[in-house]
Amino acid sequence: MKIIEKFLDYNPYSRPKKLKPSIKTITIHWTGREGQSAINIWNWFNYHIQKYGKFSSSNDCIDVDGNIFKFIPENEISWHSISGKTNLDYVKKYKNEPNYVSHSIECIPKNEKTGEFTEETKGALIYRCAMLCVKYDLNPLKDIYRHYDHVGKVCPKYYVHNEDKWEELKKSIFLAYYGMIYLGLTFDGEDKNES
Ligand SMILES: [Zn+2]
Secondary structure (H helix, E strand, C coil): CCEEECCCCCECCCECCCECCCCCEEEEEECCCCCCCHHHHHHHHHHHHHHHCCCCCCCEEECCCCCEEECCCCCECCCCCCCCCCCCHHHHCCCCCHHHCEEEEEECCCCCCCCCCCHHHHHHHHHHHHHHHHHHCCCCCCCEEEHHHHHCCCCCHHHHHCHHHHHHHHHHHHHHHHHHHHCCCCCCCCCCCCC
């Protein structure tokens, strides 16, 4: 597992160059199709969506081999949950947009029918979420959401269809987080050179 910085070019459709006022939560997504790589997703966000006039992106994208790509720096907005339907109180305080306060992570599935992730993707997701919870003082059991929780979209599919696995995933993140706290790990040195 590696963390690879590959930031999108600034453009209104995927990297709008807007700063988040704060990071209150993490939102998990799936990309919807198997057989893709994070570079495919990067190309989509960086070049292709502009042609369609769509707005879409994520802060991170985790590949099937467990590599974590940082597409947009943590302190910048990504367009990952666009809808006014959310009823979550924390979001209402921020223009009704999870985008302004939530760090987004896209995961590429190994199987598009079930939506399941590889063990490598799952492990990287647990690590990345735990690290962000330490860094931004988030509670892994309360501050991690599915895209579904925000707008009702079936995303990430596997964890919408398997509520027990979703609860299990959050507990795994909590254990990893607890281990990091116990070891005194901090991640403040990350993201120093973002542009
Ligand atoms: Zn989503």
